[in-house]
Amino acid sequence: MKAVRLHEIGGPQNLRIDSIDTPEPRTGEILVRIRAAAFNRRDVYITQGLYPRIELPRTLGSDGAGVVAAVGEDVANVNVGEEVVIDPMIGWGDDPQVWRSDATILGMPRDGTFAEYVVVPRENVYRKPKPLSINEAAAIPLAGLTAYRATFTRGELQAGETVLIPGIGGGVQTFVLLFAKYIGARTIVTSGSDEKLERARTLGADITINYNATPDWHKDLRKAGPIDLVVDSSGGDTLSKAIGVLRPGGRVVIYGGTRPESTFKLFPFFWNHIDIRGTSMGSPQDFAGMLRVFETGVKPAIDRVYAFDEAVAAAERMAQSEQFGKIVLDGVP
Amino acid sequence: MKAVRLHEIGGPQNLRIDSIDTPEPRTGEILVRIRAAAFNRRDVYITQGLYPRIELPRTLGSDGAGVVAAVGEDVANVNVGEEVVIDPMIGWGDDPQVWRSDATILGMPRDGTFAEYVVVPRENVYRKPKPLSINEAAAIPLAGLTAYRATFTRGELQAGETVLIPGIGGGVQTFVLLFAKYIGARTIVTSGSDEKLERARTLGADITINYNATPDWHKDLRKAGPIDLVVDSSGGDTLSKAIGVLRPGGRVVIYGGTRPESTFKLFPFFWNHIDIRGTSMGSPQDFAGMLRVFETGVKPAIDRVYAFDEAVAAAERMAQSEQFGKIVLDGVP
Numbered sequence: 288m289k290a291v292r293l294h295e296i297g298g299p300q301n302l303r304i305d306s307i308d309t310p311e312p313r314t315g316e317i318l319v320r321i322r323a324a325a326f327n328r329r330d331v332y333i334t335q336g337l338y339p340r341i342e343l344p345r346t347l348g349s350d351g352a353g354v355v356a357a358v359g360e361d362v363a364n365v366n367v368g369e370e371v372v373i374d375p376m377i378g379w380g381d382d383p384q385v386w387r388s389d390a391t392i393l394g395m396p397r398d399g400t401f402a403e404y405v406v407v408p409r410e411n412v413y414r415k416p417k418p419l420s421i422n423e424a425a426a427i428p429l430a431g432l433t434a435y436r437a438t439f440t441r442g443e444l445q446a447g448e449t450v451l452i453p454g455i456g457g458g459v460q461t462f463v464l465l466f467a468k469y470i471g472a473r474t475i476v477t478s479g480s481d482e483k484l485e486r487a488r489t490l491g492a493d494i495t496i497n498y499n500a501t502p503d504w505h506k507d508l509r510k511a512g513p514i515d516l517v518v519d520s521s522g523g524d525t526l527s528k529a530i531g532v533l534r535p536g537g538r539v540v541i542y543g544g545t546r547p548e549s550t551f552k553l554f555p556f557f558w559n560h561i562d563i564r565g566t567s568m569g570s571p572q573d574f575a576g577m578l579r580v581f582e583t584g585v586k587p588a589i590d591r592v593y594a595f596d597e598a599v600a601a602a603e604r605m606a607q608s609e610q611f612g613k614i615v616l617d618g619v620p
Numbered sequence: 621m622k623a624v625r626l627h628e629i630g631g632p633q634n635l636r637i638d639s640i641d642t643p644e645p646r647t648g649e650i651l652v653r654i655r656a657a658a659f660n661r662r663d664v665y666i667t668q669g670l671y672p673r674i675e676l677p678r679t680l681g682s683d684g685a686g687v688v689a690a691v692g693e694d695v696a697n698v699n700v701g702e703e704v705v706i707d708p709m710i711g712w713g714d715d716p717q718v719w720r721s722d723a724t725i726l727g728m729p730r731d732g733t734f735a736e737y738v739v740v741p742r743e744n745v746y747r748k749p750k751p752l753s754i755n756e757a758a759a760i761p762l763a764g765l766t767a768y769r770a771t772f773t774r775g776e777l778q779a780g781e782t783v784l785i786p787g788i789g790g791g792v793q794t795f796v797l798l799f800a801k802y803i804g805a806r807t808i809v810t811s812g813s814d815e816k817l818e819r820a821r822t823l824g825a826d827i828t829i830n831y832n833a834t835p836d837w838h839k840d841l842r843k844a845g846p847i848d849l850v851v852d853s854s855g856g857d858t859l860s861k862a863i864g865v866l867r868p869g870g871r872v873v874i875y876g877g878t879r880p881e882s883t884f885k886l887f888p889f890f891w892n893h894i895d896i897r898g899t900s901m902g903s904p905q906d907f908a909g910m911l912r913v914f915e916t917g918v919k920p921a922i923d924r925v926y927a928f929d930e931a932v933a934a935a936e937r938m939a940q941s942e943q944f945g946k947i948v949l950d951g952v953p
Contacts (some may be wrong), residue, residue, distance in 0.1 A: 385869035385893045441893075522886050536718035544886030553855050553877030557898035560718045560774075565890035 289620050290346040290402035291598040296336035299602030302347070304595075310398070310406045312359035317412045319371060323425035324400040324616040325350035326605045327458060328543075333395050334602065342396045349375035349393045351400025352415055352424035353619075362409045370415040372424040373400065373407055374574040376432065383440075383570045392429070392568065400425075401598060403619055410571065416581040426587040426613035427577070429568070430458030433542050435577035436569035437518050438466045442540045446471035448515040451508070451532065453525055455492070456483045456611045459542060461588045463518045464490055469585055475511065477504060486611045490588060508532045522546035526563070535559040542566045588612030595619045622953050623679040623735035624931040629669035632935030635680070637928075643731070643739045645692035650745045652704060656758035657733040657949040658683035659938045660791060661876075666728050667935065675729045682708035682726045684733025685748060685757035686952075695742045703748040705757040706733065706740055707907040709765065716773075716903045725762070725901065733758075734931060736952055743904065749914040759920040759946035760910070762901070763791030766875050768910035769902035770851050771799045775873045779804035781848040784841070784865065786858055788825070789816045789944045792875060794921045796851045797823055802918055808844065810837060819944045823921060841865045855879035859896070868892040875899045921945030928952045 288309045291302050312318040330347050332338045352372040358365055377397060380387035393399050393407065415424045437459070438444050450467045452460050455476040467474045468491040475494040476487045484495040494511060496504045505528040508514065513534035519525055522544035529539050530551055541549075541563065555561075569577070581587075590610035593601035595618050605614050621642045624635050645651040663680045665671045685705040688698055698704075710730060713720035726732050726740065748757045770792070771777050783800045785793050788809040800807045801824040808827040809820045817828040827844055829837045838861040841847065846867035852858055855877035862872050863884055874882075874896065888894075902910070914920075923943035926934035928951050938947050 382869070388868065535721065536715070541886065541890050543890060547885060547887065548883055549886050549889075550881055550883040552880060553874065553882050554880070556882075557874050557876060557900050559898065560900065561898045563896040565892065565894045567890050567893065 288403035289595070290398070291348065292344050292346050293334055294344040296334070296341070296343075299331055299334045299606050300599055301334055302599050302602055304598065309404050312357055312406050314360040315362060315409050316359040316406050317355055317362060317365060317409055318357040318404055318406050319351065319373060319412065320353045320356040320404055321351045321400055321402060321619050322353040322421045323351070323619065324348050325426045326601055326614040326616070327429045328605065329392070329429070330394065331602060331606045338395065340396055345395055346398040346402050347394050348399030348401035349429045350425055351405060351428070352421050355412070356404060365409070365412065370421065371412050372415050372578070373405070373428060374411040374413060374432065374571065375429050376568045376570075376574065377408060377411060379568075379570050383572050386568065386570075401616065413574065413578055416578050418584045419581055419586070422589065422592060422615050422617050423587055426589055426615055427462075427581060430613065431462050431577045431587065432569040432574050433567070434459045434462030434466060435580070436573040437540045437542045437566050438463050439576065440569065440573055441564045441566040442516045442518060442538055444470065444472050444516050447473075449473040449475065449512060450516040450518060451475045451514050451529065453477045453517070453519050453529070454521055455487045456480070457608070458613050459520065460518070461490070461612050464492060465585055465587070466580060469580055469583070475508065475514070483611050486588070505532050516540065518542070520544060522549045524550060527551045530556050530559070530561055533559065533561055536561075538562045538564060540564045540566055590614050592617050621736035622928070623731070624681065625677050625679050626667055627677040629667070629674070632664055632667045632939050633932055634667055635932050635935055637931065642737050645690055645739050647693040648695060648742050649692040649739050650688060650695060650698060650742055651690040651737055651739050652684065652706060652745065653686045653689040653737055654684045654733055654735060654952050655686040655754045656684070656952065657681050658759045659934055659947040659949070660762045661938065662725070662762070663727065664935060664939045671728065673729055678728055679731040679735050680727050681732030681734035682762040683758055684738060684761070685754050688745070689737060691742075698742070698745065703754065704745045705748045705911070706738070706761060707744040707746060707765065707904065708762050709901045709907065710741065710744060712901075712903050716905050719901065719903075734949065746907065746911055749911050751917045752914055752919070755922065755925060755948050755950055756920055759922055759948055760795075760914060763946065764795050764910045764920065765902040765907050766900070767792045767795030767799060768913070769906040770873045770875045770899050771796050772909065773902070773906055774897045774899040775849045775851060775871055777803065777805050777849050780806075782806040782808065782845060783849040783851060784808045784847050784862065786810045786850070786852050786862070787854055788820045789813070790941070791946050792853065793851070794823070794945050797825060798918055798920070799913060802913055802916070808841065808847070816944050819921070838865050849873065851875070853877060855882045857883060860884045863889050863892070863894055866892065866894055869894075871895045871897060873897045873899055923947050925950045
């Protein structure tokens with residue numbers, strides 16, 4: 288089968304399309320014929336060596352949807368030919384609050400979805416939400432799971448509350464916007480790009496702010512009414528700004544960081560009884576809850592669809608952070 | 621009446637014992653004859669000008685216990701002569717999660733407990749827990765309230781869990797140790813003083829660490845089993861160390877900060893689903909819960925008892941951070 292593989296650290300241009308043996312499902316596993324896959328920032332970080340426990344060569348890709356091709360022993364209630372979407376969180380474990388220390392993410396160290404076939408544990412295979420196309424289903428797994436947990440399980444966002452989503456455009460932030468609108472929350476998004484803000488408005492963003500045009504946006508926000516939740520992954524001083532705009536008792540959820548450290552002023556933090564909550568990926572309960580949202584007709588934001596052979600170009604677009612929504616690989620041979 | 625008042629910013633030595641008019645309770649207020657009071661770091665910060673909204677001259681003091689001397693109109697169920705302890709949190713409001721924006725703390729801007737008499741709202745007066753002496757009752761209000769909320773309401777400490785209490789000796793940290801032992805949690809305390817560690821052991825500390833003798837104490841702690849909660853007020857890089865020793869899914873509660881900012885590494889924070897929770901003072905529910913602990917016979921740690929006339933010396937000891945437990949003012953004239 289064809290697979291998009293990384294042989295050497297050095298950036299997205301090091302990805303190659305190889306011909307390798309089609310894997311076989313063992314006991315408790317399912318072989319999925321991939322019809323569409325999608326990129327996450329994680330894939331780019333791996334090509335750049337910015338990820339723990341990299342083993343090479345390996346097929347990348349955490350997001351995928353397709354049809355069941357074969358099942359291993361002890362796998363019930365799944366039919367060959369069924370359309371499915373894959374939960375990329377492998378081995379979360381029994382505690383909904385936190386994953387097991389040996390949990391991993393599909394696509395490193397385990398071979399991932401940028402291939403004709405992938406083998407995954409039975410419990411990671413879910414029926415595709417009916418309203419979604421295969422491309423749409425492939426766009427949701429990792430970022431949708433992360434955003435669902437950040438917004439609801441960790442962020443506890445309620446209808447009528449207001450959420451601030453800094454830096455709209457990336458996969459997770461776009462899903463946070465969708466989920467917040469889905470439950471009837473008010474949304475404030477920021478970006479340095481008017482084009483991305485315009486797209487956010489079409490997805491229902493209530494207030495849009497270009498942070499290049501208004502560097503003191505966090506001060507202006509105090510006039511926009513109480514903010515209950517901030518969902519962020521930028522690190523640096525964004526956390527201090529977030530704490531400065533939150534209502535007393537408000538929450539910040541952080542699901543990643545493009546900078547290694549974050550600094551914040553202590554006084555407004557403890558004086559206002561703020562919570563800062565870390566999160567990463569999500570539990571099986573989170574994944575199932577996320578799929579239920581998409582059963583209602585909510586659609587993921589797709590930036591661009593590339594053919595399987597254009598995987599390197601797709602990864603390079605991902606690396607440039609110019610996308611709004613998900614970058615999908617389709618036409619898997 | 622006699623009162624310990626601050627006329628000018630400049631440190632504890634600026635406190636003076638004045639003779640001023642005895643206040644009178646208005647509608648909904650109670651006049652309490654103070655029998656004992658106690659110091660908090662807040663009192664020292666105020667003398668140094670390190671506190672918002674300072675109005676001078678003012679009688680300092682947040683902690684006090686005594687007897688009801690007179691009641692204003694519309695005050696029921698309180699008898700003159702009854703022994704009481706005062707909740708220094710004025711006007712918390714109806715939301716147990718967070719205080720009202722106009723809430724204040726007794727002792728600034730409102731005249732406080734370092735006096736023969738103090739007037740407080742009716743809802744701030746509670747019956748003294750029976751097992752406590754007046755001096756012991758005076759030692760618990762502000763630090764006990766802060767510690768109770770940090771440990772239970774915000775920290776959610778459970779029996780059988782392990783809590784790390786860095787920098788034992790100050791009022792709040794000592795109460796956290798008492799409360800943790802009270803519910804049957806395992807406790808780890810740190811200090812730069814072997815004498816304070818020895819006193820902590822007499823209060824039930826299970827593991828004691830001198831951070832001057834073992835600068836890499838946070839690395840050694842990883843061998844001590846999972847740590848569920850850290851309660852801290854030091855800021856700086858203690859937060860990063862705390863995150864490094866917590867079990868996945870663990871909590872840090874911060875109730876103050878001796879440094880203005882805190883910095884932490886993002887990756888271990890979000891990867892391990894950590895919570896960082898800010899807190900300050902406590903709700904009426906927290907105060908009532910705290911008193912219930914002392915009804916069972918738990919005793920606060922008292923560092924030293926000073927006579928009312930020695931208030932300046934007492935404040936200077938507080939400023940030096942050499943105490944273990946509370947510094948009490950007794951013999952109020």
